[in-house]
């Protein structure tokens with residue numbers, strides 16, 4: 547699972563909003579509702595100005611709502627129960643106070659590289675579960691290749707083994723596309739892609 551250790555990178559749990567919540571709030575969903583899949587479902591995060599800025603998981607979104615950092619704009623029909631109250635499971639939340647989001651707010655991590663590459667091996671073009679992907683240094687580290695957005699790509703084990711310590715050209719492999727840093731533009735594209743799955747997101751993403 548921890549293929550990221552190969553490149554010395556560690557996955558960061560949240561993207562871009564790491565500074566919003568400091569101390570974690572204990573959330574205790576009651577037994578019947580604590581379906582792990584629901585708690586992991588994606589939630590669109592809007593800035594106070596309704597500008598989409600991030601995608602997070604239900605669990606984290608609920609913490610933001612319960613702490614009063616954000617409020618739910620759209621919700622699912624399901625409910626979760628904290629110690630004192632029940633809350634509808636949010637689908638879209640909005641930050642109460644405006645946050646300045648730097649253009650380049652994504653940390654270089656295994657998780658973000660897989661996200662950028664959409665869990666697709668950049669050599670054979672096939673999509674894989676995250677557990678079946680590793681990170682490949684396009685220019686091998688043994689030859690001075692750096693751990694950077696431009697030199698790291700998602701790669702399946704088969705392509706990774708085949709490539710070994712060679713450049714793509716030497717191994718007869720071709721990159722699907724030139725690896726780029728994760729920009730706000732990339733985030734927007736991903737949010738729109740995910741937005742197609744949730745009707746409630748549409749009006750915030752397709753404006």
Ligand SMILES: [Zn+2]
Pocket residue numbers: 667668669670671672701702703704705706
């Ligand atoms: Zn591959």
